[in-house]
Amino acid sequence: MIKKTLLILIALFLIADTGKAGEVSLSVSAPNTVTVGQRFRVTFTANASPERFDAPSFDGFRLLSGPSQSSSTSTQIINNQVTTSISISYTYLLEALSEGSYQIEPAGVRVDGNNYLSEPFNIRVLAASDPAAPASPSQPHQEHQEPGRPEDDDIFVRVTVSNQNPYQGEQVIVSYRLYTRLPVTNYSIERLPGFQGLWSENITPRTQPAVTTEVINGVNYSVAEIRRMVVFPQRSGEIRIEPMEVGMAVRMRAPARQRPGSLFDDFFGGSPFDRFQTITHAVRSNAVSLQVKPLPTQNRPGSFKGMVGRYSMDVSLSPEELDINDAANLVITISGEGNLRMLEPPVIQMPQHLEVFDPQISDNITVNRSGISGGRTFDYLIIPRSSGEAEISVIRFSYFDPQNSRYNTLTAGPFTLQIVGEQDIAAGSTTLSDGRLLADDIRFIYTGAVNWQPVGKMFYKSPLFYVLLLAPLILLLVFLGFWRHYKRMQQDVTAIRTRKARKMAVKRLKNAALLLNKHNKEAFFDEIFRALWGYVSDKLSIPVSRLNKENVAGAFASRGVSAELASRFLEGLEECEFARFSPGGMDSPMEKTYNKALETLVTLEKELRNQGIRKK
Structure with a gap:
């Protein structure tokens, strides 16, 4: 019986004439009353496929996004006649700025060479605390069939943290996961969460998020991690992570009008000619608070500089034997898991007759889903200025291990440099008794060749003198002209x-x-x-x-x-x-x-x- 009914319906569909659409119209749906700061949607809907759409100016409101275009098609079979209707919607997201009454001018479409306009409509903006404000975010300005809105348990964003009670400076992973029971075509992060009191870095993979299935209270959800952050608390106490706002396009079922008592619909639980529309929807994640524990002051070593995590240290000195004024390299590499970007060079006690330059810092830091790890290297250049034996004291690096709740100190050394050779007296320096170098104040008579200048041929006031004198000004003018041209190009x-x-x-x-x-x-x-x-x-x-x-x-x-x-x-x-x-x-x-x-x-x-x- 069911197969026979289906065959009859298909045959009727194939032989029936397609119904003609009625007169072209452009309708609009929008709330009549909003409050200052409220976001609302204005949707223009045409019952034909337009060649062009002209939107109004929306004076008095802030345009947040749009137009978001969606289309739908519905088909009805009445008395063996198949009628197909088309609906094209253009949705704008607006925000009310100030109190007052505003008129939105008509929008226009062009269909088959003819122009059609929507009706103008008025929106009243009330104060944010006005009790006359509408309870619902949007009431239709004109009669228009719209799809339903997702419920709170249909789509939501949940934030989780790897450790809700960390130590100050400890690495914490923050994950934002989207749960949905409806098809989501795309999404965008409208407002990022605030991380006051936290040092943060984005570790979200650049690839498309993987979609998994999770069961909550007996309901299957499609789950995707849309953002992942690593944070390091910079102070103790309670730190609140504000919610994140996410906008998305959701496919919703908008059933076409049907005759009551349809045997087909009752049997299959819905009409095969139901239409779908893509609507914009916004959700906010939950807020989460971290209860940050302070670092203990008891047994805190003097070499501790605030590093929290787990680390190792490798130190090398090469060469260990060299001549005066030759160079040696002291390389310190600290590796582990933690906020390596905040790592400072350890304090090193050097003999006074060793000239030590600021270290060259190089990073090998990896950022992935697990957080921040890797290493930072400090390369010191050391030049001895006198012969003998020079001892570099023990190098210490201290950190706090949150897993064991204690301070650890890594040590290396001491290191000894064997310096050979004699100091060059002719170089014009002498050595004090404590090993320090003192530049000479009376130089020896210069015995090398001298380039004498003939009398009367002075550089001062010569043509080359004036050329070089004016050259900086000319170069400055050329640079300013080029800079102005560059700025104009950048502004275009x-x-x-x-x-x-x-x-x-x-x-x-x-x-x-x-x-x-x-x-x-x-x-x-x-x-x-x-x-x-x-x-x-x-x-x-x-x-x-x-x-x-x-x-x-x-x-x-x-x-x-x-x-x-x-x-x-x-x-x-x-x-x-x-x-x-x-x-x-x-x-x-x-x-x-x-x-x-x-x-x-x-x-x-x-x-x-x-x-x-x-x-x-």
């Missing part, structure tokens, strides 16, 4: 984007080639799509908010790009869009799409460059 954002357009496209095509070799079809087409869109946005100076096929076609025409090349470029975009969003995937070979995109961008770059040369 459009020119910067135009120059970088080719470089960014090449980079994205290289990433696409890697994905092609890995046969990662979804990521490959996404990267090709971003390469094409990003190139025209940067090269033609089209803002992202106005980046659509109609504007790109118009920009191509104004730049003199051939119609055949413009059509090939837009076909490449449509091919990528179909591969990214079509449930059936893309049947054409990936390599063919890659070669087509590469050839299109190369040809487009040549045409735009030739057009620029002709204009000059």
Whole structure:
């Protein structure tokens, strides 16, 4: 019986005439009343696919994001007639700035060469503490069917710490994990958490986060770690880590209107013609507090400089025997796990007749999911100024081990330098009884060759003198002119984007080639799509908010790009869009799409460059 019903429905669908959409309309949904500082959404919805969309100015409000475009299609079967309707939505996220009543001007769309406008609407902004403020964040200004909003337990961000009761200076890992029961197409961190009283560093992997499954209260969640930080408390007491705000695009089911009592819907638990919409949603993580313990003052060694963790020390001196005025190297390497970027060189007691230069510091620090580890090396250059035996005292490095709750001191040495040879008296220095060097105050008569200057041929007031005198001023003027030109170039954002357009496209095509070799079809087409869109946005100076096929076609025409090349470029975009969003995937070979995109961008770059040369 069920199979027979399905066959009848499919046959009706195939032979029925597709219903025509009604008159084109552009509706708007927005709250009538908001409070100062409140964020709210304004959504314009057209019941046809527009050729162009013109947004109002939103005077009196701060535009946070938008437009976020989404589309949906619903199909109904009534009396053997199949009716298909299209809904295109443009959503903006706004913030109210000050009290008052504001009117939002109409938005406009162009469909089949005709222009359509939405109705203007008023929004009243109240004070933040006004009791007349609406309880819900958004009430529809006009009747419009919207999908539901995610519940608090559908999507949330949970923050966890590796140690909630650390010592001051101890390494703590902070993990932000996204839990969802709904499809999330993309996400972005809207506001980073505050880390007052903490030294922090981002250790989030650059790759896409791995998605796992976790069961909470009998419910399956898809879980992804979206941010990972390592922090080091800089003071004792309670330190609060503020919440992090995350915005995301969520696919929500928006069921089409259906006839009551449908046997098909009752049996299968929903209509096959339900539509889905992508909505923007924001969540905040929980806040977490660290109870930081102070470092103990009892048995604290004098060589302790605040390092907390677990470390080892390696010290070498080479050579151990050398001549006067030759150089020796004392190399100290401290390795371990902890805040190595705050590591200072240990204090070393040197004999006074050894000249010691400031150490050359080199790092071999690794930052990964486990935190910060590695080593820091201090290379001291030592030059003896008198012969004999010089002893370098014991080198000490102290740190606090939080696992054992105690101080540890690492030692190396003492080290002895054997210095041979005699001091060069002719060099013009003498040695005091305590080994220090004293520069001579009366030099010996110079017996070398002297370059005498003929009388009357003085450098002062000669042509070369004036040239060299004016040279700094001329160089300064040249430098200032170059600097002003450079600053003007840096302020020209459009020119910067135009120059970088080719470089960014090449980079994205290289990433696409890697994905092609890995046969990662979804990521490959996404990267090709971003390469094409990003190139025209940067090269033609089209803002992202106005980046659509109609504007790109118009920009191509104004730049003199051939119609055949413009059509090939837009076909490449449509091919990528179909591969990214079509449930059936893309049947054409990936390599063919890659070669087509590469050839299109190369040809487009040549045409735009030739057009620029002709204009000059």
